Amino acid sequence: MAVEIPEVKQSWPNPINTVKIGATKEEGGTRTSTVTVGGETTLPFYHFEGEIPNPPVVAMEIWDVPGEEWPPAVKEPFAEVMHDPGEWAKKCVEEYGAELICLRLVGCDPDGANKSPEEAAAAAKRVLEAVGVPLIIWGCGNADKDNEVFPTVAEAVSGENCLLGTITEDNYKTLTALCTAYGHKLIAESPVDINIAKQVNILALDAGFKLEDIVIYPSSGALGYGIEYVYSIMERTRIAGLKGDKVMAMPILCDIGREVWGVKEAYAPREEVPEWGDERLRGPLWEATTAYVYLLAGADILIMRHPEAVKAAKEAIAELMGRNGGGSS
Amino acid sequence: MILIGERINASFKDIKRAIQEKDKGPIQEWARKQAAAGADYLDVNIGAASRKPEDMAWLVEVVQEAVPTPISIDSTNPEIIKAGLKALDGRPVLINSTTADDAKLEQLIPLAVEYNAGLIGVAMDERGSPQDVTRRVENGAKIFAAAVEGGLEPERIFLDPILMPIKFMQEQAKNVLEAIREYTMLSDPPPHISVGLSNICSKAAERSLISRTFVVMAMAMGLDAAVCNVLDEELLKAIATAELILNKEIYSDSYLQAFKMKVAGS
Numbered sequence: 001m002a003v004e005i006p007e008v009k010q011s012w013p014n015p016i017n018t019v020k021i022g023a024t025k026e027e028g029g030t031r032t033s034t035v036t037v038g039g040e041t042t043l044p045f046y047h048f049e050g051e052i053p054n055p056p057v058v059a060m061e062i063w064d065v066p067g068e069e070w071p072p073a074v075k076e077p078f079a080e081v082m083h084d085p086g087e088w089a090k091k092c093v094e095e096y097g098a099e100l101i102c103l104r105l106v107g108c109d110p111d112g113a114n115k116s117p118e119e120a121a122a123a124a125k126r127v128l129e130a131v132g133v134p135l136i137i138w139g140c141g142n143a144d145k146d147n148e149v150f151p152t153v154a155e156a157v158s159g160e161n162c163l164l165g166t167i168t169e170d171n172y173k174t175l176t177a178l179c180t181a182y183g184h185k186l187i188a189e190s191p192v193d194i195n196i197a198k199q200v201n202i203l204a205l206d207a208g209f210k211l212e213d214i215v216i217y218p219s220s221g222a223l224g225y226g227i228e229y230v231y232s233i234m235e236r237t238r239i240a241g242l243k244g245d246k247v248m249a250m251p252i253l254c255d256i257g258r259e260v261w262g263v264k265e266a267y268a269p270r271e272e273v274p275e276w277g278d279e280r281l282r283g284p285l286w287e288a289t290t291a292y293v294y295l296l297a298g299a300d301i302l303i304m305r306h307p308e309a310v311k312a313a314k315e316a317i318a319e320l321m322g323r324n325g326g327g328s329s
Numbered sequence: 330m331i332l333i334g335e336r337i338n339a340s341f342k343d344i345k346r347a348i349q350e351k352d353k354g355p356i357q358e359w360a361r362k363q364a365a366a367g368a369d370y371l372d373v374n375i376g377a378a379s380r381k382p383e384d385m386a387w388l389v390e391v392v393q394e395a396v397p398t399p400i401s402i403d404s405t406n407p408e409i410i411k412a413g414l415k416a417l418d419g420r421p422v423l424i425n426s427t428t429a430d431d432a433k434l435e436q437l438i439p440l441a442v443e444y445n446a447g448l449i450g451v452a453m454d455e456r457g458s459p460q461d462v463t464r465r466v467e468n469g470a471k472i473f474a475a476a477v478e479g480g481l482e483p484e485r486i487f488l489d490p491i492l493m494p495i496k497f498m499q500e501q502a503k504n505v506l507e508a509i510r511e512y513t514m515l516s517d518p519p520p521h522i523s524v525g526l527s528n529i530c531s532k533a534a535e536r537s538l539i540s541r542t543f544v545v546m547a548m549a550m551g552l553d554a555a556v557c558n559v560l561d562e563e564l565l566k567a568i569a570t571a572e573l574i575l576n577k578e579i580y581s582d583s584y585l586q587a588f589k590m591k592v593a594g595s
Contacts, residue, residue, distance in 0.1 A: 198581035206586065240579050247587050248579060 009049045012242035016040045016249050017212045018054070021100065021185055022134025023161040031160065032132030035100055037215070037300040038251035043238065044298045045320045055321045056295055058310050059136055059303045060098035061257045062088040064115065064123035065107035071267035073283040074257075074306045085123045086130030093131045096307040097314065100163075102136040103127050104258075108149050109140040117152035124157050136163040136303070138187075143171040150175055158182035163301075165189065165253075166217055169200050176207045187253060189217045192226065194233045201247045215301065216250045222259040222266070223290040230254075234297040254294040257305030260287040288312035295320065330568050331370070331554035332592065333401050333423070334363030335527060337392065339376030348378040348388060356388065357395035364396040366559045367592020370423055371396070373413070374403035382412030389416040401425045401449075401556070407436045414444045423447040425556070426489065429454040429468035438479035448476060449487040449523055452508070458491055460501070465490045465508035473515050486520040487554055488512050494531040495539060502529060502543065506550050513551035523554035526564075541567040548575060565592065 018039040023029025035057050042050025066082035067075060081087035085103060092098040103124060107115040124137055137153060139146035151174070154164060165187025167175050172188075179186045188204060190197035197218055205211055218234055221227045234252055241249030260266050266286040270278050287309035291302050295316060304310050336359045339345040347355045363371055373388050389400060399421035402413035410424055426449035427437040441448040450472030452465045459465045469488045476486045490508035493501040505524070513519045529543050530536035541564045544555060548571045558564065569588035572578045581587060 195580045195582075198579050198587065199583055202581055202583040202587055202590075205590070206583070236579070244591075245579065245587075246591065247581070 010042075012041055012050065014242055014244040014246070014249055015051075016238070016241050016251060017214075019163075019185055019213065019215055019251050021136070021161060021163045023159060027161070029160040030128060030132075031134055033099075033134070034161075035134050040238075040242075040298075042242070043235075044296055047322060052321070054300075056300050056302060056317050057099040058097075058291075058313050058317075059100035059102045059301055060092035060096060060310060061102045061104060061303050061305050062092065062127070063104050063106045064120060065113050067106075070305070071261055071279070071283065072269075073267065073280045074261050077307050084126070086126040089127045089131045093133055096310050098133060098310070100134050100136055100301070101127055101131060102138055102303045104138045105140050105146075105149060105153070107140070108145055109142055110145050111142075112140075117149045120149045121152045121156035124153055128157065128160060134162065135160060136165070136187075136301075138165050139175075143168075147171065147174040150178055154178040154182045154184060157184070161185065163187060163215060165215075167200060167204060169196050169203065172200065172203050173207060176204050176209045179213070180209055185213045185215060187217045188214050188250075190219065192219045192221070192229050192233060194218075194236055197233070197237060198245075198247050201250070205247070211246060211250070214250050215253045216248075217253045217255065220254045220256055220259050220290075220294065222256075222263045223286055223293065224265055225259070225263055227290065227293055231293060231297040234294070234299070238298040251300035252298055253301040253303070254291075254299040255303045256287060256290050256294065257303055257309075260290050260309075261305060284308035284312070288316075292316055330548065330572060331521065331523070332368050332559050332565075332568075333370040333372050333425075333523070333554065333556040334359075334366070334368035334398075334559045335372055335525070335556045336363055336558070336560075337371055337388070338374040338403070339378035340374070345376070345378040348375055348384060351387065353391045353394070356391050360392045360395040360398070363559050364398045367565065367589070368398055368559045370399045370401040370421075372401040372403045372425060372556050374425075375409065380406075380409075382406075382409045385409045385413040386416035389413045393418050393420070399423070407433065407440070410437070411440060414440060414446065417444070421445075421447075423449060423487065425449045426451045427472065428452075429471045434472065434475045434479075438476055438481065441476070441485070442480045447485045447487060447521075448481060449489055450476065451489040452491050458493070460504075462504045462507045462511070465504065466511045469508065469512050470515060473512075473520055477516075483516045483518055483520045487523040488515075488520050489523050489525065492524040492526065492528040492543075494533065495529050495543075496531065496533040506546060509547055509550040509552050519551065521554050522552050523556065524552060526555040526557035537561050537563055540564055544568060545571045548572075565589075 016038045020036045022031040022034035036054050039053040081091050089101045105120045107113040163185045166189035168189050188200040266283040284306040291313040343355045375384050401423040403425040404410050424446045427433045452468035490505045512522050530539040
C-alpha cells in the first residue's frame with residue numbers, strides 16, 4: 001500500500017537578516033575574504049521548505065595573551081604560537097581552515113594582565129596583518145574596562161567591518177556608538193533569556209543602531225550544562241524572526257570553545273576519571289557534539305577552539321548543507 | 330493584529346466634501362497619517378458622498394498616490410467595489426464586504442479570486458443584522474463555506490460578527506464575543522475575524538475606553554483584525570499588550586516600542 005506523506009511545508013513571511021563581516025580592499029578594508037551569514041527563509045537545514053543562502057561558519061578563538069589556563073588537550077596544538085596573536089591566528093586559518101578569527105581581549109581584564117587599550121589595539125592590528133579573514137573582537141567582560149578599551153580598538157580596526165562584542169542590557173551605549181562611528185557589526189548578548197535578547201536589540205535600535213547589523217549571542221552552554229535551555233531559546237528566537245518579529249530576525253552566534261573547555265567532561269584527565277577515556281579524544285568530541293546541537297538550533301556563527309572539533313563541525317555543516325549529496329533540493 | 334484604518338470614509342464630513350469636490354488633500358493626509366500610525370490596510374468608502382463607481386476608482390487612485398499601504402475597498406455595492414479593484418496598482422487588497430446573501434456571495438467571491446483579494450464577510454443576511462449568537466454563527470459559516478468552495482484559502486477570509494453600539498444594544502456585545510469564539514472553530518487554521526470597532530462606541534461617552542476594552546476582550550476570544558481608529562494611541566497600546574498576554578509576541582521591557590516599530594513597518 002502506498003504511503004502518503006502529508007504536505008508539511010510552511011512558508012515564513014520574514015527572512016532572517018543577512019550580515020556581512022569583513023571588508024576587502026575595494027570595500028575600504030584589507031581582508032582577502034569576507035563572511036556573510038543569515039538570510040534564511042526557513043528553519044535550520046529545512047532545504048525542502050526554504051532557502052539557506054549562507055552556510056553557518058566556524059570562527060576560531062585566539063587570545064591577546066597566551067591561553068595559560070586552556071586545558072592541555074586544547075592548548076597543545078597551539079603551544080608554539082600562543083605567544084603571538086598573529087602567529088596563532090595564522091595557524092588557525094592556514095592549518096585548520098578558520099573562516100573568521102575571534103580575538104578575545106582576555107589580557108585586558110583588570111584582574112589579569114590588565115593590558116592597555118593601545119596594547120589591545122596592537123594585538124588586533126597584528127591579527128589583521130597576519131591573516132586575511134574577517135575578525136571578531138570580544139571584550140574581556142569587565143564592562144568598565146571594555147568601555148575604556150573599545151574606543152581605541154574600534155578606531156584602530158576602522159574600515160575592516162569587524163564584529164565587535166558584546167553589548168548587554170546594562171552596557172550598550174559605548175560599543176553601539178563605536179560600531180556606528182567606525183562601521184563595525186555588533187554582538188548583542190543576553191543571559192539565556194529571550195525577553196532580554198529582544199530588549200537588548202531594542203536598546204541598540206533606540207541608540208540609533210541598525211537592526212540589520214546585529215548578531216545575537218543568547219549565551220551558550222556546553223553539552224550537559226543547560227544546552228537544552230539555550231536550544232529552545234534559539235529555536236523560539238528564530239521562529240519569531242521568521243514569523244515577522246524584526247527585532248528577533250538576526251543571525252545567531254554561539255561561543256562554544258570557551259564553554260566546553262570549562263567543563264570537566266571535556267578536560268578531566270584520564271588519570272582522574274579512567275572510565276571516561278582519553279581526554280585528548282573526549283574533549284574535542286565534546287566540543288564537536290556541542291557544535292552539532294547548536295547548528296541544529298539555528299547557529300550561524302560558531303566560535304570554537306580545538307582543530308579536530310573545528311574539522312568535525314565543518315564536515316557536519318557541509319553535509320547538512322547538502323554538499324555531500326545530503327538534503328539540498 | 331491586522332489594523333485597518335477607518336478614517337477615509339465619507340461618513341466623515343471632511344472626506345465627504347473631499348470626494349464631492351475631488352480634493353485630494355484631506356484624503357492623502359489621512360492616508361499618510363494612518364499609514365504612519367501603523368495601518369496594515371486603509372479602508373476607503375465613498376458612502377453617501379457618491380453612488381458613482383468612478384468615484385471609488387478615483388478615491389483608490391488618490392490613496393495609492395500617497396502611500397504604499399494595502400487598501401480595503403469598502404462598499405455595499407458590488408459595482409462600486411469592482412471599480413475600486415480595477416483601479417488598483419497591484420498592491421494587496423481587501424474587499425469590504427460581502428454578506429451571507431447568495432446574490433452577494435455569487436458576485437463577490439469570484440471577484441476576490443480574480444483580484445487575489447482578501448474578503449470580509451459580515452454575518453448579516455437578507456433578514457438584516459443578527460440579534461443572537463446562532464444567526465451570527467450560521468451566517469459566518471455560510472460565508473466561510475461558500476468562500477472556500479469558491480477557491481479562497483481560510484487566511485484570505487475575514488468574518489465580521491457585526492458589532493453594535495453598546496449605548497443602544499447593550500446585550501449584543503456579549504453575543505459578538507461568543508460568535509468570535511465559534512468562528513475560531515470553523516477551520517484549522519481559522520479564518521481571520523474582524524470587527525468594525527468604532528461601532529461599539531457610537532454616540533457613547535468614553536469612546537476610546539469602550540473601544541479598547543472591547544478589543545482586548547475580543548482578542549482573547551480570537552479576534553485578529555479590526556477596522557478602527559489607528560490614531561488612538563491608547564487603543565494601540567492595549568492591542569500590543571493583549572498580543573503579549575496571548576503569547577503572540579515575545580515580551581521585552583520595551584515591548585511598546587517594539588510594537589510601534591512593527592506597526593511603523595521598520
